[in-house]
Amino acid sequence: MSDYQTFEHDVLVIGAGGAGLSAAVKASAAGVKVAVVSKSLLGKAHTVMAEGGMAAAMGNVDDRDNWKVHFADTMRGGQYLNNWRMAQLHAQEAPDRVRELEQWGAIFDRTKEGKILQRNFGGHRYPRLAHVGDRTGLEMIRTLQDHGIHQGIDFHMEVTILTLLMDAGRVVGAFGYDRERGRFRIFRANAIILATGGIGRAYKITSNSWEYTADGHALAYRAGAELLDMEFVQFHPTGMVWPPSVRGILVTEGVRGEGGVLRNKDGKRFMFEDIPANYKGQTADNEEEGWRYTQGDKEARRPPELLTRDHVARCIQREVREGRGSPHGGVFLDIAWIKERIPNAPDHIKRKLPSMYHQFKQLGDIDITKEAMEVGPTTHYMMGGVKVDAESQMSKVPGLFAAGECGAGLHGANRLGGNSLSDLLVFGHRAGQFAAKWAKEHTGGSVNNAQVEEAAREALAPFDREGGESPYAVHHDLQDLMQNLVGIVRVQKEMEQAVEGLQKLRARAEKVHVHGNREYNNGWHMAMDLPNMIEASEMIARSAIERKESRGAHFRDDFPDKTAEGASFNSIIKRGSNGEQVLERVPVTEMTAELKQIIEEMK
Amino acid sequence: MATATFKIWRGERGGGGYQDYTTEVTEGMVVLDAVHQIQAADANDLSVRWNCKAGKCGSCSAEINGKPRLMCMTRLNTLDLNGPVTVEPMKTFPHVKDLVTDVSWNYKVKEGIKKFKSDPNRAWNAQQADVDRPQEFRKCIECFLCQDVCHVLREHGLHDEFIGPRFFVYSAALEMNPFDSDDRLADLKDTQGIGYCNITKCCTQVCPEEIKITDNAIIPLKERVVDEFYDPLGKLFKIFR
Structure with missing residues (x-):
């Protein structure tokens, strides 16, 4: 046996964002020994960047809301490719999870009656997002962190997992290294929960932090899991576009929820011109009604700025392409205009959107209480990921679970804003619960020494190669390729080019050279992240080629309409016997009669 | 160029x-x-x-x-x-x-502070005005710049006796959370060194979240500690209450 430091646990959680921490807290509460490994320090995961809130049908602001409405909204937003059972569980359990967070110390904004305040968001029929100003993700991660550190969980900060250790088809642990010293570590565990987040760093313009390198997607794939819905990448409509160094940083949908409007260079509210048929009935057809909606008028319908993200992003893209964009290639997002409607608007804006005020002031020299922001689409969220069982979150690989963004199913073809934070809580909770149960029932299994040695050798190879190129150069080219060829608007030929280009990048990534030693070496870390991003990028391109229609976040210029066939299947990718990606279609399963009826009633 | x-x-x-x-x-x-x-x-x-x-x-x-x-x-x-x-x-x-x-010291310090404890007799109901102040403290992003600049840590190296501005802010958020029922004043006085802070406000100046660390968190905590442990009239009042 290798003499690498070995840690023994029942459940290992990879990732310390909202899903990972929820899972760890729940698993440890079930009485098993839990460890969390994270690439960053505790409390720094990408969850901190979530702004708008967590969707939960608590009905605190509008008592017409309930889980059925939330379920129907989620399915409509996902264009009915969602795993309906997950959408049901999510809608039913989110309110309890939000209350639990409060009981662990979170302090939400309040209604006049003293209850948790809820705000409007795109695609949600009623004000549904429990929030704390525009820093809800920070509140969530800090609450889970401050609660979790007292639960007897072992935290391994700044550790990267390189491979999952397998024994006779089941997971028995993971192998990785600590980023500070570069020393290898073995983590033995009966169950593993992937909570590694998304893939955004494969794109050039993204709201995602450096950690989002598809680690969970790639680890699961190599271990034999199925990857679902990989063609669906969400481009958030509003990222910063200027100055260049901040391009892609998120501008919360909350701006529009609070009354912010989108205009082109001619000052026109272009969103009124393109309202999809299935949203016509619940969307305002004039500016006055839209404004009343944002101010809580229950009789009013929501403004078209609050249509789903996929649609808003494409409308913005169209304005820019047709020459009606803002000076730096975006459109205008204006919240300052509300001074025409309410007294003390600047103070109101600063109180409701403090981070946005701060962000634009400091990074863009723009005072959002006085002038409009420039915004454009940015890679934001991965709907696709590890295919899991709805109840337990276990993948096809025994003992391997996935929760949060790296899991898939809940969001279908497009995620609604606010459904991510609640997803992390609901399915993090479930994954923790079921992984603990699994771990108790499935002990034993042994670590394969040859697998460990092979992984160690591969990890160290970039130090020994002479003449290889820098991992940063390969990453740069990957980001350009994905941005240009598999972005918001897709066509067959470009995506085929992408698949070809990815093979070349794969070969280059296998030959990169890193300088220096193993101590906190960012270049080496990048070399380890690259194969994961390339693997996931290829899955995105291949699934996108296969879906010859436009649906949700997946838009094809050569097939601009939805098809009946497209509504009938989900895409799955798994690893073939020669290591190649194998694509399959699986039929969409039929909903229960009860759920069908809910969808019908909510139309 | x-x-x-x-x-x-x-x-x-x-x-x-x-x-x-x-x-x-x-x-x-x-x-x-x-x-x-x-x-x-x-x-x-x-x-x-x-x-x-x-x-x-x-x-x-x-x-x-x-x-x-x-x-x-x-x-x-x-x-x-x-x-x-x-x-x-x-x-x-x-x-x-x-x-x-290596900022791991900060994580160890936090573990030593009594965690949030809800009050079983209180409804989960509060006015926005009652949560404004703890919400200010909860804006903290744990960058530890306030810890870096604080002379008690930086010049005097009292890491064993003093938890630093970040954790006074953390403690203040808990103490002022309307749903919390624990009491951290004795710890602040005895083992966490709040007395070492001589309110030079360096921490407030470097805070990227613009939290008024000294004025809104540390001074009110110092006042509570004084009221609880050093106020002779208050002591008398407590005895005869």
């Missing part, structure tokens, strides 16, 4: 020295962009800790021209680029490599 020179600390475990790097400057750049450009072009193994690059995670703390700041929120157009810009690691924590320090 405009360029600027950065004097970046290179070395391991306290050793090393400044190294000069020149890189291109474009509109809107922040210090972290410059460090990344240098890392990609000239120094692949340059160590820097960062995450969100949007001032929300508090990972990229460093000392820029001697001032504790977030690299991702320091615009180059606010610095004098005629001379070199100095970028070095925080001094209050053990050095790891280049710009990275």
Whole structure:
């Protein structure tokens, strides 16, 4: 046996964002020994960047809301490719999870009656997002962190997992290294929960932090899991576009929820011109009604700025392409205009959107209480990921679970804003619960020494190669390729080019050279992240080629309409016997009669 | 093409020295962009800790021209680029490599503070005005710049007796949380060293979240400690109550 430091646990959680921490807290509460490994320090995961809130049908602001409405909204937003059972569980359990967070110390904004305040968001029929100003993700991660550190969980900060250790088809642990010293570590565990987040760093313009390198997607794939819905990448409509160094940083949908409007260079509210048929009935057809909606008028319908993200992003893209964009290639997002409607608007804006005020002031020299922001689409969220069982979150690989963004199913073809934070809580909770149960029932299994040695050798190879190129150069080219060829608007030929280009990048990534030693070496870390991003990028391109229609976040210029066939299947990718990606279609399963009826009633 | 020179600390475990790097400057750049450009072009193994690059995670703390700041929120157009810009690691924590320090002490300190404990007799109901103040404290992104600048830690190294501004803010958030029912005043006085703070407000000045650390968190905690333990009239009042 290798003499690498070995840690023994029942459940290992990879990732310390909202899903990972929820899972760890729940698993440890079930009485098993839990460890969390994270690439960053505790409390720094990408969850901190979530702004708008967590969707939960608590009905605190509008008592017409309930889980059925939330379920129907989620399915409509996902264009009915969602795993309906997950959408049901999510809608039913989110309110309890939000209350639990409060009981662990979170302090939400309040209604006049003293209850948790809820705000409007795109695609949600009623004000549904429990929030704390525009820093809800920070509140969530800090609450889970401050609660979790007292639960007897072992935290391994700044550790990267390189491979999952397998024994006779089941997971028995993971192998990785600590980023500070570069020393290898073995983590033995009966169950593993992937909570590694998304893939955004494969794109050039993204709201995602450096950690989002598809680690969970790639680890699961190599271990034999199925990857679902990989063609669906969400481009958030509003990222910063200027100055260049901040391009892609998120501008919360909350701006529009609070009354912010989108205009082109001619000052026109272009969103009124393109309202999809299935949203016509619940969307305002004039500016006055839209404004009343944002101010809580229950009789009013929501403004078209609050249509789903996929649609808003494409409308913005169209304005820019047709020459009606803002000076730096975006459109205008204006919240300052509300001074025409309410007294003390600047103070109101600063109180409701403090981070946005701060962000634009400091990074863009723009005072959002006085002038409009420039915004454009940015890679934001991965709907696709590890295919899991709805109840337990276990993948096809025994003992391997996935929760949060790296899991898939809940969001279908497009995620609604606010459904991510609640997803992390609901399915993090479930994954923790079921992984603990699994771990108790499935002990034993042994670590394969040859697998460990092979992984160690591969990890160290970039130090020994002479003449290889820098991992940063390969990453740069990957980001350009994905941005240009598999972005918001897709066509067959470009995506085929992408698949070809990815093979070349794969070969280059296998030959990169890193300088220096193993101590906190960012270049080496990048070399380890690259194969994961390339693997996931290829899955995105291949699934996108296969879906010859436009649906949700997946838009094809050569097939601009939805098809009946497209509504009938989900895409799955798994690893073939020669290591190649194998694509399959699986039929969409039929909903229960009860759920069908809910969808019908909510139309 | 405009360029600027950065004097970046290179070395391991306290050793090393400044190294000069020149890189291109474009509109809107922040210090972290410059460090990344240098890392990609000239120094692949340059160590820097960062995450969100949007001032929300508090990972990229460093000392820029001697001032504790977030690299991702320091615009180059606010610095004098005629001379070199100095970028070095925080001094209050053990050095790891280049710009990275070992901040694990902070995580240990937090574990020693009594966690949130709800009041079983209280309904989960509160007015916004009652949560405004703890919400201010909960804006903290744990960048530890306040810990870095605090002379009690930085000059006097009292890490064993003093928890630092970050954890006074943390304690204040708990003490002022309307749903919390625990009492942390004795700990603040006896083992957490609140008395060492002589309210020079350096922490408030460097806070990227603009939390009024001294005025809104530390001074009210000091007052509560005084009321609880040092007020002779108050003591009498308690006896005869």
